Amino acid sequence: MKKNGWNRNWLLMIVALLSFTLLAAGCGTSQPEAGNQQNTGAGNEQANTGDTNNQSGEGTAEKTYVVGTDAIYPPFEKMEADKISGFDIDVINAIAEAAGMKIEIKHTGWDPLFDGIEKGTVDLGISAITITDDRKQKYDFTEPYFEANQLIMVAEDSPVTKLADLKGMTIGVQGGTTGAIAVKKAFGDTYEGLREYEDTPSAVDDFFNGRVQAVVADNGVLSLYTKTAAGKKFKLLKDDSFEKEYYGIMVKKGNSELLEKLNQGLKTIQDNGKLEEIHKQYFVQ
Amino acid sequence: MDWNWYVVWEYREWFYRGIMYTILLTSVAISLGTVMGLFIGLAKISKIKILRIPAAIYVEVFRGTPLFVQIFLFHFAVIPSFWETFFPGSPAPQPLFTGFVALTLNAAAYIAEIFRAGIQSIDPGQMEAARSLGMTNRMAMRLIIIPQAFVRMLPPLGNEFITLLKDSSLLAAISVTDLAYAGINVAKSTFERYPPYLTIAAIYLIMTLFLSRVVVRGLEKRYTR
Numbered sequence: 001m002k003k004n005g006w007n008r009n010w011l012l013m014i015v016a017l018l019s020f021t022l023l024a025a026g027c028g029t030s031q032p033e034a035g036n037q038q039n040t041g042a043g044n045e046q047a048n049t050g051d052t053n054n055q056s057g058e059g060t061a062e063k064t065y066v067v068g069t070d071a072i073y074p075p076f077e078k079m080e081a082d083k084i085s086g087f088d089i090d091v092i093n094a095i096a097e098a099a100g101m102k103i104e105i106k107h108t109g110w111d112p113l114f115d116g117i118e119k120g121t122v123d124l125g126i127s128a129i130t131i132t133d134d135r136k137q138k139y140d141f142t143e144p145y146f147e148a149n150q151l152i153m154v155a156e157d158s159p160v161t162k163l164a165d166l167k168g169m170t171i172g173v174q175g176g177t178t179g180a181i182a183v184k185k186a187f188g189d190t191y192e193g194l195r196e197y198e199d200t201p202s203a204v205d206d207f208f209n210g211r212v213q214a215v216v217a218d219n220g221v222l223s224l225y226t227k228t229a230a231g232k233k234f235k236l237l238k239d240d241s242f243e244k245e246y247y248g249i250m251v252k253k254g255n256s257e258l259l260e261k262l263n264q265g266l267k268t269i270q271d272n273g274k275l276e277e278i279h280k281q282y283f284v285q
Numbered sequence: 286m287d288w289n290w291y292v293v294w295e296y297r298e299w300f301y302r303g304i305m306y307t308i309l310l311t312s313v314a315i316s317l318g319t320v321m322g323l324f325i326g327l328a329k330i331s332k333i334k335i336l337r338i339p340a341a342i343y344v345e346v347f348r349g350t351p352l353f354v355q356i357f358l359f360h361f362a363v364i365p366s367f368w369e370t371f372f373p374g375s376p377a378p379q380p381l382f383t384g385f386v387a388l389t390l391n392a393a394a395y396i397a398e399i400f401r402a403g404i405q406s407i408d409p410g411q412m413e414a415a416r417s418l419g420m421t422n423r424m425a426m427r428l429i430i431i432p433q434a435f436v437r438m439l440p441p442l443g444n445e446f447i448t449l450l451k452d453s454s455l456l457a458a459i460s461v462t463d464l465a466y467a468g469i470n471v472a473k474s475t476f477e478r479y480p481p482y483l484t485i486a487a488i489y490l491i492m493t494l495f496l497s498r499v500v501v502r503g504l505e506k507r508y509t510r
Contacts, residue, residue: 114476138476172460176473184474190298195380195460196470202361202459209365210376 065101065258067092068108068122072199075282076128076220079107087220087282088126091145092249094274099265110176114139117252124258125250128220130178140253142262144246145275149238150182151222153207153215156233160214163239169193172203172212178245179216208232218245220283292475293484299471303464304488306381310463311450314388318449319442321389322396327426329401340397347394352387353455359387360459384456384463392449399441403434436508443501447493454489464488 069088071077077086084105096103108116108125116122117139130148131141154160160169163186173180175196183194197203200217204225207215215222222236249266251258269275293300328340347355364386365377407430415425454465468485472478 111473111478115478134476175470180470180474189296190302195462196466196473197460198458205361206377206380206460209361211379 063102065096065103065123066121067103067105068113068116068125069105069127070110070113071107073128073221075224077126087146087278088128088247090278090281091269091275092124092126094269094278095249095262095265097265098268098274099261101261101265114250117250120252123251123255124262128218128247129250130245131248132178132181135250138253139250140255140259141248141250142259143266144248145266146220146247146279148218148220148245148247150179150216150242150245151219152237152239153204153217153222153225153234154213154237156235158213158235161237161239163216163241166193166214166216169213170195170211172197172206172215174198174200174203174217177217179218182242183216204229207234223283288479289475289477290480292471292477293480296467296471296475296481299462299467300464300484300488302462303467303485304492306461306463307450307453307465307492310381310384310388310453310456310461311446313385314392314449314453315446317385317389318392318396321393323400325393325397326400326404329397330404344394344397347391348398352391352452353458355391356384356387356455356459359383359390380456380459380461383459384453384461388449388453388456391452392445395445395448396442399438399445400434402441403438404430406437407433436505439501439505439508443497443505446496446501450493450496451489 069077069084071079071084071086073086075086076088077084084107089105092103092105095101106122108122110127113122113125113127117125128146128148129135129141131144135141152160152163152166160166163182166183167187170193171183171191172195173183175198177200179200180194180196184191187194195203195206195212197206200215200221203212203215203217204222206212208229219238225232225234226236249262251262266275325340325343328336329344331337331340360380360383364383368375368377411429411433412425415429416422420428453463456463457466457469460466464485468481471481475481
């Protein structure tokens with residue numbers, strides 16, 4: 001009797017595990033269907049009228065495009081009370097105006113942004129997203145609107161001059177960003193000293209606390225600290241071995257109609273100097 | 286939806302390391318937390334006010350605020366400033382240490398309540414009988430009350446251990462390289478969400494099942510006869 005009880009328990013457990021996996025698999029397979037209804041963002045009341053208008057060819061201004069962003073990455077985007085602001089936000093607003101698009105900006109978070117574009121609940125993403133080959137396999141990008149490069153933050157008296165010198169040190173990065181990718185590329189995917197944080201400021205905090213010896217992150221963010229943490233002893237290094245990076249606006253793979261509009265809007269604000277004007281507003285140099 | 290399960294294999298070292306760290310963190314928090322919890326629980330039912338009040342405040346504060354917030358406070362504020370005061374110039378301790386501290390202190394608050402409830406559930410007659418046999422209060426506690434209370438405490442303790450094991454995943458946010466960290470960062474690096482998350486979910490499930498079926502049930506079998 002005892003023995004039987006045990007066996008049955010284990011069986012139950014395996015069944016539970018399996019059904020759990022199947023449940024998750026079920027959720028997974030239902031996604032492409034949702035994704036097929038392009039642009040019909042969940043809860044977007046205007047989606048229907050927008051679609052019919054699209055079919056008749058005119059009146060595209062009726063459709064409200066959902067713009068996703070991870071609004072915890074100043075100066076590119078941040079939350080101010082219930083409003084999202086920042087460089088990217090100004091850029092996308094300018095593009096939308098130039099292209100005659102109606103947009104609605106939403107703070108989605110980083111991972112849900114990628115997921116939302118795949119599923120179609122988010123139409124486009126602008127969030128300091130670097131155009132990479134890996135990402136290009138899954139998403140489409142506009143022409144670049146910002147040129148970025150990685151910087152290394154180390155102690156003021158550190159002998160480090162380039163990325164390769166960081167070998168053996170603990171390095172803080174924001175998980176999943178190009179900074180993380182660059183460190184993994186240099187020292188291996190499972191490098192012991194790599195510390196991936198939720199966001200770059202956390203990594204920088206731990207640098208100031210002495211927990212990591214270096215931070216690798218985008219210039220746009222790290223250079224902010226030269227202003228806000230002027231009293232702290234650190235320096236920022238530029239290493240030309242980092243590949244140049246370009247930020248692009250991301251859309252669902254194959255959504256060439258939207259991509260074209262965005263590119264056209266981007267070209268307009270590049271030509272009329274609006275983009276440069278916004279750039280100057282955020283990045284002095 | 287095509288899932289690429291290969292990424293899990295590719296990053297297997299992270300998952301191995303994650304399992305080790307999760308087991309390490311949880312076992313330290315369980316053992317230290319249980320010892321701390323016992324003393325705090327006893328202090329909470331003590332007749333001495335200067336023991337009782339701090340213990341009560343401790344339990345309310347740690348039980349009443351989110352573990353997530355506690356982790357961040359300890360990691361970014363409390364421990365660094367403490368370190369700066371007592372060991373000026375030396376770098377603050379690593380996330381693993383902060384993780385131990387936050388998790389243990391949090392667990393101690395819950396375990397203290399389990400001890401308190403367990404002890405108070407024993408009929409006062411037991412204490413009276415022990416005392417009338419000539420035992421001191423402390424002896425009666427140690428030989429009569431706590432052994433009986435311990436049996437009653439096992440199910441809620443098992444529950445707390447399972448919660449603790451899962452809660453340790455919150456430490457990934459301060460870059461403790463535990464199992465959750467492996468899952469989250471593999472998902473972030475590879476854009477594959479389901480395979481890494483499902484993998485860690487399954488591993489957590491296996492670990493909690495082991496904890497409840499083998500450890501807790503084993504203890505219950507041993508002490509309830």
